Amino acid sequence: MSFSDAAAFLALPLAASLILVAIHAWFGLQVLARGVIFVDLALAQVAALGATVAFALGHPPQSAASMAWSLGFTLAGALVLAFTRSWSGRIPQEALIGILYVVAAAAGFLLIEQAPQGAEHVKQLLTGNIVTVGAAELKSIMPLYAAVGALAWGLRSKLAHRAGAHWAWELLFYAAFGVVVTSSVAIAGVLLVFSFLIIPAAIGVLWAERPAMQLALGWLAGVLASIAGLLISFRFNLPTGATMVCAFGAVLVLAGIASPLRTGPLRGLGRAARMARALLAAALALSGLWLIAAPRADQPLLDGAEYLFPSLRWSYMTGAEREIHEDAKLQAERYRHETDRLNERERRSRWEDRNMDETELRRLSSFLKSYNEMRKGEEFVMREVRARARVRERWPLGGAMLLAALLIVPGLFSRLRPAALRAALRARGYRNPPGGAS
Amino acid sequence: MNRLSKVLCAIVCACAAVQAHAQAAATASGSRGKVYLLPATLENTQWGLYDNATTPALRIESGDTVVMETMNHAHDYWTPGRTLKELLSRRMDDNKLRGPHSITGPIYVNGAEPGDVLRVRINKIVPRAYGYNISLPGIAGQFPQLFKEGRLRYVYIDTDKRIIEYLPGIYVPLRPFPGLIGLARQEPGAYSTRPPGEYGGNMDVRDLVAGTTLHLPVWVKGGLLWSGDAHAAQGNGEVNISAVETAFRELNLTFDVIKGKSLDYPRAETATNWITFGFDPDLDKALDKAIEQTAKMLAESHHVAAGKARELVASIADCRVSQVVNGTKGIHCFTPKKSGGKEDLSRPLKETATHFVTHASEDTLAKAMDTASLAMIDHIAKVKDIERVDAYGLASVAMDCRVGKWGAGGKNVHCLMPKSLWNAPGKRSS
Numbered sequence: 031m032s033f034s035d036a037a038a039f040l041a042l043p044l045a046a047s048l049i050l051v052a053i054h055a056w057f058g059l060q061v062l063a064r065g066v067i068f069v070d071l072a073l074a075q076v077a078a079l080g081a082t083v084a085f086a087l088g089h090p091p092q093s094a095a096s097m098a099w100s101l102g103f104t105l106a107g108a109l110v111l112a113f114t115r116s117w118s119g120r121i122p123q124e125a126l127i128g129i130l131y132v133v134a135a136a137a138g139f140l141l142i143e144q145a146p147q148g149a150e151h152v153k154q155l156l157t158g159n160i161v162t163v164g165a166a167e168l169k170s171i172m173p174l175y176a177a178v179g180a181l182a183w184g185l186r187s188k189l190a191h192r193a194g195a196h197w198a199w200e201l202l203f204y205a206a207f208g209v210v211v212t213s214s215v216a217i218a219g220v221l222l223v224f225s226f227l228i229i230p231a232a233i234g235v236l237w238a239e240r241p242a243m244q245l246a247l248g249w250l251a252g253v254l255a256s257i258a259g260l261l262i263s264f265r266f267n268l269p270t271g272a273t274m275v276c277a278f279g280a281v282l283v284l285a286g287i288a289s290p291l292r293t294g295p296l297r298g299l300g301r302a303a304r305m306a307r308a309l310l311a312a313a314l315a316l317s318g319l320w321l322i323a324a325p326r327a328d329q330p331l332l333d334g335a336e337y338l339f340p341s342l343r344w345s346y347m348t349g350a351e352r353e354i355h356e357d358a359k360l361q362a363e364r365y366r367h368e369t370d371r372l373n374e375r376e377r378r379s380r381w382e383d384r385n386m387d388e389t390e391l392r393r394l395s396s397f398l399k400s401y402n403e404m405r406k407g408e409e410f411v412m413r414e415v416r417a418r419a420r421v422r423e424r425w426p427l428g429g430a431m432l433l434a435a436l437l438i439v440p441g442l443f444s445r446l447r448p449a450a451l452r453a454a455l456r457a458r459g460y461r462n463p464p465g466g467a468s
Numbered sequence: 469m470n471r472l473s474k475v476l477c478a479i480v481c482a483c484a485a486v487q488a489h490a491q492a493a494a495t496a497s498g499s500r501g502k503v504y505l506l507p508a509t510l511e512n513t514q515w516g517l518y519d520n521a522t523t524p525a526l527r528i529e530s531g532d533t534v535v536m537e538t539m540n541h542a543h544d545y546w547t548p549g550r551t552l553k554e555l556l557s558r559r560m561d562d563n564k565l566r567g568p569h570s571i572t573g574p575i576y577v578n579g580a581e582p583g584d585v586l587r588v589r590i591n592k593i594v595p596r597a598y599g600y601n602i603s604l605p606g607i608a609g610q611f612p613q614l615f616k617e618g619r620l621r622y623v624y625i626d627t628d629k630r631i632i633e634y635l636p637g638i639y640v641p642l643r644p645f646p647g648l649i650g651l652a653r654q655e656p657g658a659y660s661t662r663p664p665g666e667y668g669g670n671m672d673v674r675d676l677v678a679g680t681t682l683h684l685p686v687w688v689k690g691g692l693l694w695s696g697d698a699h700a701a702q703g704n705g706e707v708n709i710s711a712v713e714t715a716f717r718e719l720n721l722t723f724d725v726i727k728g729k730s731l732d733y734p735r736a737e738t739a740t741n742w743i744t745f746g747f748d749p750d751l752d753k754a755l756d757k758a759i760e761q762t763a764k765m766l767a768e769s770h771h772v773a774a775g776k777a778r779e780l781v782a783s784i785a786d787c788r789v790s791q792v793v794n795g796t797k798g799i800h801c802f803t804p805k806k807s808g809g810k811e812d813l814s815r816p817l818k819e820t821a822t823h824f825v826t827h828a829s830e831d832t833l834a835k836a837m838d839t840a841s842l843a844m845i846d847h848i849a850k851v852k853d854i855e856r857v858d859a860y861g862l863a864s865v866a867m868d869c870r871v872g873k874w875g876a877g878g879k880n881v882h883c884l885m886p887k888s889l890w891n892a893p894g895k896r897s898s
Contacts, residue, residue, distance in 0.1 A: 350628035354597055361596075361717075372510060397510045400543040404715075407540075407547035411597040414624040 040260050043270065046163045047260065050214050050226045051252030053175045056182055057207055058231025059244055060190065065124070069111065070211060070227045072127045073204075074220045075134040076107035077212040082138045097216065104212045107134075108204030158219025161263070161270040171213050178206050222271045225278040226252065233285045237292060255281040304440040311439040318431030325424040326417045343416060346423040355415045362408035369401040501531035501722070508537040508572050508715070513696075515543050516566030516661050518669075520652035520688045524576035527690075530725040532577075533591070538646070538696045539570035540715040546600055548622040555602070555620065567661035569648055569670065570715075573694035577723050580691040585726040586651060588682045588693065592720035593644040595700045597625050599632070599714035601861045610707040610792050610841060611860070619857045623712060625700050629893050632701055632712055632865075635858060638889050640701045640712065640866050645676045646719060647697030647711065650734070654687040661696070663796035664747045668734045671745065672711070672791040673800045674702040678720075680738050685731040695719055701865050705883075706791040707841050708864035733761050741802040742769070744785075751789070751797045751834040752879065755871060758787060758799040766803065787871040789837055789881065797834075799871065815872045815882045823884040824848065833871065836881040841869060844883040852890070862889075 061069055080103030084096040107130060114126045185202070214223045230252035234244030258281070259274030266273075290301040317331040336342050344352055372394055379386050386394065420427065504526055506512055512525040528534060540546045546555055580586055603609060605618030623632050630642040650668025653659060664671040668684050676682065684691070698719075702711030736743040742765050746758025759778065762785050766777040781801070790798035816825045824847060828839035844867055849859035866889055872880025 348628075354628065358597060368509065393510060396515070396543050400539065400545060403547040403550070404539075404544050406549060407544075407596065407598050410548040410622075411624070414598070418624075 036264060040264060042163055042165060042168065043161050043260055044256065046160055046168055046217060047226075047256035047274070048253060049168070049172065049175060050218060050223070051230060051249060051256060053179060053210055054214070054223065054226040055230040055234070055245060055248035055252055056179075057210065058227040058229075058248065059234065059241065060203065061207075061227065062231050062235055063190070066111075066127055067228060068124065068127050068131065069204075069207070070224050071220065072131040072134070073104055073107050073111075073208050073211045074215045074223055075131050075138070077101075077104045077208070077215050078220065079103055079134045079138045079141075080212075081216065082141045086141045097212065100212045100216070101209060104208035105205055108208040109201060111204045112201035158215070158217060158222055158271050160218045160222065160274070161260075163217055167217060171217070174213060175210065178210055181206060219271050221275050225255075225275045229255070229278040229282050233282060236285060236289055251281055251285060252278075307438050307440045311435040314431050314438070315435035318428040318435065321420065321431065322424050322428035325420040325428075329420070332420075343419075346427050347415070347419045351415050351419050355412050358408040358411040358415070362405045362412075365401040365405040365408070369398060369405075372398055372401070501529060501533060503533045503535060504528060506534050506536040506572060506575070508539045508570070513539055513543070513570050513572050514694075515570050516568060517658040518571070518574075518652060518661060518694060519658040520654075520656060520692055522574055522692070524574050524690065524692065525572070527576045527578060528723060529578050530580070530723060533720065533722045534575055536572050536575075536695065536716075536719045536721065538572050538698045538716040538719060540596075540599075540698070541568040541570060541713060543570050544715060546602075546713065548598055548600075550620075552602070552605070552618045552620040556604075565658065565660045567670070569661040569696045571648060571661060571694040571696035574652060574690075574692035575694075575723070576690035576692060577725055578690070580686045580725045581689060582654070582687055583730065584686045584691075585729050585731045586684045586686050586691045586693070587724040587726050588649070588684060589722040589724075590646075590676065590678050590680050590682065590720070591722055592718060593646075593678045593716060594718040595625055595627065595642070595644045595698060595714045595716055597627055599623055599625050599700050599712045600710075601634070601708070601712055601865055602710045603708040603857055603860055603864075608793065609709040609860075609864075610705070610838065614842070615708070615857055615860055617857055619855075619861055621858075621861060625712070625714060626893075631893050634712070634862060634865060634889075635854060637892070638852075638854075638862065639891070639893055640862075640889060642700055643674065643677055643702075644698065644700050644714075644716070645674055645680075645702070646695045646716070647672045647699045647702070649676065649682065649695040650693070651684050651686060652688045652692035652694075661694075662794055664745075664794060664798055665796065666733050666747075670697060670794055671734070671747075671798055671800075672697070672699070672702065672706050672794060673736075673743070673745065673798065674699070674704060674711075674790070675738070675743060675788075675800065675802075676736060680736050680743075683726070683731060683735045683737070685733065686725075691725075693721075693723070695721075703863055703865055703867040703869070704788045704790065705837065705841055705867060705869045706793055706864055707845075707867070708860045709793040710861075710864060712865050733757075735761070735765065737805070740806075741804055744801050744803065745790070746799045746801075747796050749796050751792060751799070751837060752832050754797050754799045755787065755833050755874065755879075758801050759785075762787075762801045762803055769805075782874070789833075789869040789871060792834070792837055815870060815880070816884070817882070822888070823886055824851070825885075826883045827872070827880065829872075829878050829880045831878050833874070833879040833881065836879045837869060840881040840883040841867065844885055848885060 057070075061067060077100045080100035081096050083103070084093070084099035087095075087099075089095040089099070110130065111123075111127070114123060185199075211223060214226070218226065230248035231244070233251040234246075234248035237247050238244045255278040256274065259277030260270065262268065262277060263270040263273035287306070288302060290305065291299060313331055317329060320327070321329055321332065332342075343355070347355065376386070376391075376394055506526050514522065526534065542555070577586060600620060600622045602621075603615055603617075603619040604612070606612050606616045609615065621634070623634060625632050625642060627642065632640045632642055634640045648661060648670045650664070650671070653665070653667050661670055663669065666685060667687060668682070684693075698714045698716045699711035700714045734745055736745075742762075744758055744761040744765050746754040746756065746761060748754040748757055759781050762781045763774065763777040766772060766780055767774050770777070772780065781803075785801040785803045787799055787801040790800045815827075816823065817827045819825050824844065826840045826843035826847060828836040828843065830836040830839060841863060845856065845859045845863050848854065848862060849856045852859075854862070863883075863885070867883055867885050869881055869883045872882050874880070
């Protein structure tokens with residue numbers, strides 16, 4: 031598929047993501063300020079319960095009736111949350127939010143249990159399907175979000191978190207929030223909507239003090255994470271919702287790692303680099319020791335490095351081991367291809383209405399299992415060859431990792447510099463330390 | 469060759485049989501015929517049953533070579549990670565006749581007619597790099613009543629060092645051979661792959677290694693050859709019912725149709741020996757059949773009278789217990805091709821510098837085999853301090869049970885276990 035095809039395919043999901051980021055980042059900042067982090071999940075779950083009731087009553091998902099049920103439930107949930115804020119002195123509101131979430135989820139499961147294809151419905155609610163969003167859906171949510179956005183802007187001082195705020199403003203906030211969540215969960219699913227809401231806002235708060243700057247940074251982070259998630263999902267054929275959630279998580283991690291830069295580019299960069307070196311040195315040292323102690327066990331760092339740079343393993347494998355490893359890899363690939371071929375054959379027989387007889391079907395099913403098993407067998411060979419090579423080379427390999435850790439640990443070299451060494455020797459009473467000019 | 473082209477090569481190899489017939493891959497190098505690839509795919513394999521009405525997976529001419537691939541048992545479900553319980557529950561259907569073997573074929577050789585002999589030269593064998601040995605709990609094997617607990621042991625087959633570390637510090641030499649290789653039976657219908665017979669089949673003769681040539685009597689038009697039950701190493705007796713079971717990446721066979729040479733039983737030859745076989749549910753009768761076949765071969769090849777040939781067998785043939793676990797048991801005998809030549813006729817009675825030895829003399833060969841092999845299992849378990857069920861498995865993959873003197877005084881079996889198994893690779897003596 032060419033770049034233009036990919037762009038055409040991803041244009042609408044990206045537009046939907048940008049719209050969702052725009053509105054949710056603002057709500058996210060308010061939610062963080064109120065300290066009700068999981069209110070989104072609770073309201074989304076209440077909205078999902080409304081959609082489930084509609085589904086159980088026979089209304090198709092994303093129909094007007096389904097949206098109405100969902101919205102009704104969400105507004106009821108918002109009402110509960112607005113009124114229960116005054117209980118916060120005795121019961122933390124997070125506890126009430128949690129209760130709302132689990133009761134809504136449990137009630138949803140009770141209903142789903144009675145419905146055919148209920149499991150599929152639950153999956154749809156959790157992960158959504160942003161990749162299939164249509165222009166009509168975008169047209170329907172844009173006026174709604176624009177109205178909510180205008181309301182939020184116009185009443186920003188009233189809706190912002192304040193101690194002793196009147197319950198009516200709280201109710202308006204939660205109702206507006208509920209309306210947004212209801213429509214966004216139908217498009218993107220509970221997990222992704224939570225990410226749109228909390229992660230950009232968290233990044234904004236991490237990096238900036240002023241609300242406007244926080245919002246701007248949240249939008250920027252949300253846009254970058256959305257683009258990265260969609261592209262990765264497209265490139266590696268992964269489920270879009272789950273991939274985007276992971277991309278948002280990764281952007282937050284990167285923002286966290288880079289956060290020392292806030293204190294000034296150079297100073298912050300230096301601190302960040304020292305921290306990264308210290309972390310890397312610790313990881314290398316631990317991995318080296320772990321490799322020496324248990325070479326056959328999982329070696330997360332080495333395995334990860336070999337996954338990214340497969341040729342690393344050739345450094346400790348013999349030529350014969352390498353040949354066996356590559357042969358097994360090739361065979362595993364072949365069995366995967368055979369599995370695809372048989373699946374395709376079975377699918378084609380159904381499309382072409384040429385039903386296989388029972389024996390043929392049983393043989394085909396048996397072979398599908400077989401090829402999966404054979405692939406596992408080849409993976410066993412690859413693991414075994416690698417483990418044997420690691421057992422043999424654990425001392426040089428583990429030693430090299432320890433040495434690398436020593437070389438990159440911050441501060442060690444400065445202590446070993448000749449001048450520093452000489453100064454240390456002088457301090458201990460040596461008049462002419464070796465190599466000294468004076 | 470880069471990785472992509474290798475993958476494509478493997479895929480092409482697999483797809484070669486999609487239309488249920490393999491493509492001629494290249495002209496043979498070193499043989500006068502063509503070379504065909506026969507991968508183990510859905511279309512080219514069966515599980516546990518032969519049927520001479522099966523559509524051939526491949527049609528070849530006499531003189532052609534086939535590079536075939538075989539699967540592990542039960543359509544290759546026996547791969548590392550599967551538990552004993554899972555393996556025992558694996559079923560294709562409720563057909564009790566079905567054996568455990570996955571077999572590749574059949575190969576139809578144009579021109580082969582009933583009454584002819586099909587000569588099959590085993591050129592090369594390349595096993596996969598993993599396998600297993602299994603002691604079935606109280607179900608099968610030589611001593612199901614004595615070994616109620618099962619044991620499933622997966623092993624890595626080091627094709628580079630040609631060694632299998634069966635247990636920590638115990639190294640079994642890699643010696644691959646097809647446990648099952650044979651032609652279609654004369655009788656129509658489906659029949660189990662389990663018993664060996666005049667058609668060859670599940671002979672489990674550990675000496676059918678690369679370099680050996682098998683002579684099989686043809687019973688139906690085209691011969692219809694199948695192979696499977698790949699073994700990476702096996703003891704004579706295969707006492708716990710399994711060898712180091714694996715699958716073959718490559719089983720390279722060259723086929724020749726021999727006209728005008730009558731044969732009623734399979735026969736094999738190495739560079740120096742003839743190998744004759746005897747199969748019967750009764751081990752003593754299997755020995756009688758092997759002796760009869762050996763005498764017949766001697767009479768033909770050395771031009772001696774039938775009576776004289778039978779007398780010669782006891783003095784020059786070296787008979788081994790092939791297996792005692794396939795329902796139909798097997799004996800195979802080596803006879804030197806050159807007159808005056810002798811196979812390894814040593815039949816020690818007690819431990820030697822190179823082998824642990826057990827010996828039994830009983831009124832029947834079956835009893836002698838039971839006594840001698842169980843004594844070896846117990847001896848190994850004791851002196852090497854390993855679990856008895858593991859000693860059972862080790863005996864199944866490495867013990868060599870030889871038929872000793874037979875006659876009015878009874879039947880003798882000598883079981884030998886090489887001490888070199890306990891030497892790490894590199895320290896192994898010749």
